[in-house]
Amino acid sequence: MSDVILPIVDLDVFLSNPDSEASVKECKKAADALITYGALLLHDSRVSEEDNNTFLDLIEDYFAQPEELLKKDERPELGYQVGVTLENTEKPKCAVDEPCLKVIARLDPAERPLDITAHSPDPKCRFFWKMSEKPPYETKYPGLNMPNVIPQADGVRERWTPVMEKWGSSMKTAVGNLAEMAAVGLGLPRETFRDAGRYGPHILAPTASDLVKYGEKDTILAGFHTDLNFLTIHGRSRYPGLNIWARNTGKRIPVKFPPTGRYLLVQAGKQLEHLSGGLIKAGFHEVVVNDATLQAIERRKAENPGRPLIRISSTFFWHLSSDYDLAPIPELQQRAREIRADAVNLGKVDLDEETVYEPMKVGQQVLNELRHIALMA
Numbered sequence: 001m002s003d004v005i006l007p008i009v010d011l012d013v014f015l016s017n018p019d020s021e022a023s024v025k026e027c028k029k030a031a032d033a034l035i036t037y038g039a040l041l042l043h044d045s046r047v048s049e050e051d052n053n054t055f056l057d058l059i060e061d062y063f064a065q066p067e068e069l070l071k072k073d074e075r076p077e078l079g080y081q082v083g084v085t086l087e088n089t090e091k092p093k094c095a096v097d098e099p100c101l102k103v104i105a106r107l108d109p110a111e112r113p114l115d116i117t118a119h120s121p122d123p124k125c126r127f128f129w130k131m132s133e134k135p136p137y138e139t140k141y142p143g144l145n146m147p148n149v150i151p152q153a154d155g156v157r158e159r160w161t162p163v164m165e166k167w168g169s170s171m172k173t174a175v176g177n178l179a180e181m182a183a184v185g186l187g188l189p190r191e192t193f194r195d196a197g198r199y200g201p202h203i204l205a206p207t208a209s210d211l212v213k214y215g216e217k218d219t220i221l222a223g224f225h226t227d228l229n230f231l232t233i234h235g236r237s238r239y240p241g242l243n244i245w246a247r248n249t250g251k252r253i254p255v256k257f258p259p260t261g262r263y264l265l266v267q268a269g270k271q272l273e274h275l276s277g278g279l280i281k282a283g284f285h286e287v288v289v290n291d292a293t294l295q296a297i298e299r300r301k302a303e304n305p306g307r308p309l310i311r312i313s314s315t316f317f318w319h320l321s322s323d324y325d326l327a328p329i330p331e332l333q334q335r336a337r338e339i340r341a342d343a344v345n346l347g348k349v350d351l352d353e354e355t356v357y358e359p360m361k362v363g364q365q366v367l368n369e370l371r372h373i374a375l376m377a
């Protein structure tokens, strides 16, 4: 286990004057963090801790409902891309995926994730709330752009939309700005990623793990995997347990937020890896019950005895537009090749393991990935 602290990128500096020297430096820091760690901590003073708490309370209340009520919000026919996904549905792709198992094999044994080979589907529930803008053209992928499900139970229904929209908008704005910073830091025009994702099927996607049922040490709540979208952003969770892997160092990093202040965690997904020709790799992560989780459970029980004991992750997936042509940007791919050549010379990577990033529509890439994790036939 390593005690690496992720780089902290200040969005405030960028927003106050995007053209200043300090801002350009901050953009470079963001790009470098994504290349080295596939992740960073983002400071955004517009994001309110109170909104995060209101959101976490709502999602805890929602998932504390009986299963028959939750089932009404399932949309399996839409690949679970809106509404609820109940526990034990989604399989961590890595458990059956050879390239991914190789990634684990290459890690130092002390840095490996909990063993996922025997782990069947994840014991986590999730809700997908779309936060997309309707494209002004006819999309080839209407199935990825369907309307939201609003839970109908009293006490939840009336709070749902305003709370989801408020927290979701904070996340969406922050990650959209970070996409601009990353583009600048990579030497691209500021709007490169932002425009490519303008009509993306962005999703506020909280996950929930029942810590009464799954609160034993070393339980895997979400097995080792990468995200299929462009960038993923998270607010602070009430329970630790998220580990991420820095792709260029192979170190497992338990995610720790600074104790106070307005911070968000951002991680690179598959679409960014594809668009950057592998310069930025999608970041692997897992959620497990560890000693820090157990301590947080005890603290929560003592301080909030009346509240449901559910671990919520306030995740937001920022996507590229479904109709966007996904192909490596030549300058970034060139840089990726140079870095790779150095790594090959140092004996750090195998020559036969070059990933090919075939050009395709983003919508096709998403469908390919969903098939892999058993959410779509």
Ligand SMILES: [Fe+2]
Pocket (backbone or CB within 6 Å): 225, 226, 227, 285
């Ligand atoms: Fe994930």
